[in-house]
Amino acid sequence: MTTLQVVPTAVIALGGNALAPAGEHSTIYDQFRHTRESLGPIVDLAHDGWNVCIVHGNGPQVGDELVRNELARNEASPLPLGVLVAATAGWIGYMIQQSVENALRKAQSPRDVVTVVTQVQVRQDDPALKSPTKFVGQALDDVRAEEHRAQGHVIKRDGKGNLRQVVGSPVPQAIHELKIIKRLVEQGTIVIACGGGGVPIYDDPDKGWEGLDAVVDKDLAAAVLARDLGASLLLIITDVDAVYADWGTPQQRPLTRLSAAEAERMDTAGAFGEGSMAPKIRAAIDFVKRTGGRAVITELSRGREAVRGDAGTTITAESA
Numbered sequence: 001m002t003t004l005q006v007v008p009t010a011v012i013a014l015g016g017n018a019l020a021p022a023g024e025h026s027t028i029y030d031q032f033r034h035t036r037e038s039l040g041p042i043v044d045l046a047h048d049g050w051n052v053c054i055v056h057g058n059g060p061q062v063g064d065e066l067v068r069n070e071l072a073r074n075e076a077s078p079l080p081l082g083v084l085v086a087a088t089a090g091w092i093g094y095m096i097q098q099s100v101e102n103a104l105r106k107a108q109s110p111r112d113v114v115t116v117v118t119q120v121q122v123r124q125d126d127p128a129l130k131s132p133t134k135f136v137g138q139a140l141d142d143v144r145a146e147e148h149r150a151q152g153h154v155i156k157r158d159g160k161g162n163l164r165q166v167v168g169s170p171v172p173q174a175i176h177e178l179k180i181i182k183r184l185v186e187q188g189t190i191v192i193a194c195g196g197g198g199v200p201i202y203d204d205p206d207k208g209w210e211g212l213d214a215v216v217d218k219d220l221a222a223a224v225l226a227r228d229l230g231a232s233l234l235l236i237i238t239d240v241d242a243v244y245a246d247w248g249t250p251q252q253r254p255l256t257r258l259s260a261a262e263a264e265r266m267d268t269a270g271a272f273g274e275g276s277m278a279p280k281i282r283a284a285i286d287f288v289k290r291t292g293g294r295a296v297i298t299e300l301s302r303g304r305e306a307v308r309g310d311a312g313t314t315i316t317a318e319s320a
Helices: 028-037 040-047 059-071 081-106 142-150 178-186 218-229 260-268 277-291 300-307
Strands: 009-014 051-056 113-115 119-121 134-140 154-157 163-167 190-192 199-204 208-211 233-238 243-245 253-255 257-259 294-299 313-316
Touching: 009 040, 009 218, 028 081, 040 051, 040 081, 040 300, 051 081, 051 178, 051 218, 059 081, 059 134, 081 113, 081 190, 081 199, 134 142, 142 154, 142 163, 178 190, 178 218, 218 233, 218 277, 233 277, 233 300, 257 260, 260 277, 260 313, 277 294, 277 313, 294 300
Parallel strands: 009 051, 009 233, 051 190, 113 190, 119 199, 233 294, 257 313
Antiparallel strands: 134 163, 154 163, 199 208, 243 253, 294 313
């Protein structure tokens, strides 16, 4: 009797800053270069026979799109945020798709690559929609800030004191195109999905599916996608090599391994930055608790080692 071999699935969450690093005024050509540099763990997993799904952020890119909206607002009708999320998911997906395909060709791999512009289902009554906290776009001067407020946008000061627009970030409930993504992944196609966290939608009782001007956290969306794909690995790429205890103090130290329970206790105690590491930790915990799989958080340059368990912070259901 022949035993069917189960091919493991990995979901890789690339931060938008992996393609457009903070502090760098990245042109599209710079972003293509950074994209090519980000492919190590993806190509390694594909070469080793894994099924792979890639999720990417879009923070810097959607911020640039909002600036283009601003500059052209008297010449062309501005696009709403939900549409900009879909637009950036398309063109960032194109960059990743082309770069991955070129890398696979060099490795003589026959694997196909495709981008799925993905809708993510959220609750219309999610409290986050009434209490927006997610900063989007660039800094505004006092005049433009007042104009934005007059247009109904919420403006707050960020950690650097800059006036910026904030929007709601509802919790992802389900991946709308899951069946399509799952079918492609199981066929061995490398799929780029949930770009920018996916386009948030809700089910209106009269109109059907409707979009929202909000943003879904990319890492939380990746965890939901990984869970529903039955993935065994969730790799979250960020801008630090590992999760640290006592970050920013002389006592800071990397945490190489954590159980989901240990990570949850630390998060409850406020050990992780609310606007930085905490959402990634929560995404990892959710994935591990629901699937028993392995989540790894690390920086781009350590991605290859992290896949092998030799770098980053690994979060598992049980203590090592």
